[in-house]
Amino acid sequence: NAGVTQTPKFQVLKTGQSMTLQCAQDMNHNSMYWYRQDPGMGLRLIYYSASEGTTDKGEVPNGYNVSRLNKREFSLRLESAAPSQTSVYFCASSEAWDTGNTIYFGEGSWLTVV
């Protein structure tokens, strides 16, 4: 039981390049999330998927797209990377979106855009 697994762990991109962050969970969770973490800003929600087949924007969705490929997988795509997207990205999941469900995080992906 690996929990939440995300790849890659580290990536350097040039401005304008595109990339996809992959995330998978093996806990049979219904809800999945993508957060970004910047110094002094806490964890900010980019996109979420309350259940398989649905995705919605979070607090900071601009410049990103997501795909809920199946119940296990939720990917985050940067179509044209910008230096402002340099950040640590965390994928997370919870059993359901109803209140009181613990959110479990992946190990994080360190992305630098130059």
Next chain:
Amino acid sequence: GENVEQHPSTLSVQEGDSAVIKCTYSDSASNYFPWYKQELGKRPQLIIDIRSNVGEKKDQRIAVTLNKTAKHFSLHITETQPEDSAVYFCADDSGGGADGLTFGKGTHLIIQP
């Protein structure tokens, strides 16, 4: 929008002393308040949580208190140890919405030897 404010941003205490981190929230519909600990270079991990029908919860050296009337909740760590050094995040359930948790900006807890 709804938010969670967390104070202080940095807290330095002597080993063995107690540490208190405070959060306030704005959404009166929020019912779930977890605390996460994040060590340097690691993922955030849940350390304790509390629901709105409870005023206090303890787990060994860690306790959380909730005042729903005042919309604030606090994390208390007693007999602090070097391994308590980390960044701590409070959160609420955003009024029970499908978007999961809203996090505070974090408190960097430093345990001085």
